[in-house]
Amino acid sequence: ASRFLEVPQAPPDAILGISEAFKADNSPQKMNLGVGAYRDEEGKPVVLGAVREAERRVLEDPTENKEYLGMGGIPEFCRLSARMAFGEGSAALREGRNATIQGLSGTGCLRVGGEFLSRFYPGPKIVLIPTPSWANHRAIFERCGMQVQQYRYYKADTRGLDFEGMIEDIKAAPEGAILLLHACAHNPTGVDPTPEQWQGILDAALAKKLLVFFDSAYQGFASGDLDRDGYSIRLFCDAGLELLLAQSFAKNMGLYGERVGALTVIVGDSAAAKKVESQLKITARQMYSNPPRHGASIATRILADPQLYAQWKVELKGMADRILTMRQQLYQALQEVGAPGDWGHILRQIGMFSYTGLTKAQVENMTNKWHVYMTFDGRISMAGLSSSKCGYLAQAMKDSVE
Numbered sequence: 117a118s119r120f121l122e123v124p125q126a127p128p129d130a131i132l133g134i135s136e137a138f139k140a141d142n143s144p145q146k147m148n149l150g151v152g153a154y155r156d157e158e159g160k161p162v163v164l165g166a167v168r169e170a171e172r173r174v175l176e177d178p179t180e181n182k183e184y185l186g187m188g189g190i191p192e193f194c195r196l197s198a199r200m201a202f203g204e205g206s207a208a209l210r211e212g213r214n215a216t217i218q219g220l221s222g223t224g225c226l227r228v229g230g231e232f233l234s235r236f237y238p239g240p241k242i243v244l245i246p247t248p249s250w251a252n253h254r255a256i257f258e259r260c261g262m263q264v265q266q267y268r269y270y271k272a273d274t275r276g277l278d279f280e281g282m283i284e285d286i287k288a289a290p291e292g293a294i295l296l297l298h299a300c301a302h303n304p305t306g307v308d309p310t311p312e313q314w315q316g317i318l319d320a321a322l323a324k325k326l327l328v329f330f331d332s333a334y335q336g337f338a339s340g341d342l343d344r345d346g347y348s349i350r351l352f353c354d355a356g357l358e359l360l361l362a363q364s365f366a367k368n369m370g371l372y373g374e375r376v377g378a379l380t381v382i383v384g385d386s387a388a389a390k391k392v393e394s395q396l397k398i399t400a401r402q403m404y405s406n407p408p409r410h411g412a413s414i415a416t417r418i419l420a421d422p423q424l425y426a427q428w429k430v431e432l433k434g435m436a437d438r439i440l441t442m443r444q445q446l447y448q449a450l451q452e453v454g455a456p457g458d459w460g461h462i463l464r465q466i467g468m469f470s471y472t473g474l475t476k477a478q479v480e481n482m483t484n485k486w487h488v489y490m491t492f493d494g495r496i497s498m499a500g501l502s503s504s505k506c507g508y509l510a511q512a513m514k515d516s517v518e
């Protein structure tokens with residue numbers, strides 16, 4: 117007997133369920149391209165050299181301890197994270213118009229940001245997310261009591277951005293609504309706006325007085341260059357908008373399970389920044405009290421030490437370049453096996469994923485016949501691929517689309 121027998125079984129997680137099925141498959145050819153985590157050429161998880169060195173320094177530092185952090189985390193981590201996102205010359209940071217706290221990676225920062233907005237945002241509690249988006253966005257904001265609506269983003273015909281549709285939907289949004297944007301390397305499509313298109317999105321957001329919430333899970337991981345991947349955030353911030361930013365260090369520092377992130381609210385007046393910061397801290401206090409020390413101590417050392425920072429940037433570029441090489445090699449392999457259709461989007465798409473255009477039935481063939489595990493929307497993680505496997509993957513794709 118249990119008073120919880122009536123609890124409904126939760127549906128399996130779309131992505132973690134794939135990993136389960138992958139584990140149960142005994143084929144030597146099996147490939148897991150479902151999960152969004154970087155792997156080396158041998159398919160092994162990677163701990164960056166800069167992370168290992170920073171961690172060694174943390175462990176050897178006699179002044180380090182296991183006391184609680186404050187509700188907002190490590191102040192130096194917050195300052196350096198904001199600088200990394202908004203740039204050295206950011207007027208908003210110089211003028212003290214940011215409230216930044218350390219959070220539980222990207223997800224935790226989105227959630228605290230959502231909680232804060234649901235209590236204190238004076239505008240409509242409506243969040244606009246792209247179609248499609250990272251699956252957790254809707255769930256997170258709905259859990260915060262917000263209403264979630266969608267705007268057009270991906271165009272299947274061109275496998276690119278539906279810019280006109282996106283602008284039309286933004287223009288039709290309620291004035292003052294919240295606009296969620298992927299800062300770079302849109303997940304799952306790998307389709308990002310061009311600089312001109314970002315300007316168009318900015319103009320439309322300004323015209324409707326929208327509050328932009330940037331989700332930045334891939335800065336530096338997309339192009340290999342932190343400044344280049346920070347383009348959209350800086351464009352909007354330098355235009356004087358108030359905005360939110362959820363920053364994750366999961367991918368770019370490879371700190372996935374350490375849960376390292378930062379939440380920033382940029383406001384128009386430094387007096388407002390102090391009040392906002394006080395409320396972000398109380399929100400954190402009520403959810404988890406204070407964030408964990410270890411991962412953020414590592415990240416702080418990397419961000420603060422010029423030599424470690426330089427080493428990290430080289431390693432970050434190495435990861436981004438390997439992904440670009442995988443795009444080229446897969447494209448090449450698809451040409452060689454004569455897979456029908458145009459696969460140029462594999463080269464054009466940005467970041468960790470490729471949105472192949474395979475249908476659900478084709479994905480089922482990939483998995484059942486070829487032991488290739490991927491999400492049903494046709495997304496593959498390029499970071500899980502290696503040179504030696506491109507030929508096999510191309511064969512499987514050819515067979516599945518024919």
Ligand code: PLP
Pocket residue numbers: 152220221222223224250298303331333364365366372377
């Ligand atoms: N946002 C996007 C678009 C993502 O792709 C991810 C991770 O896959 C996240 C946020 C959050 O990741 P984490 O909570 O591990 O930082």
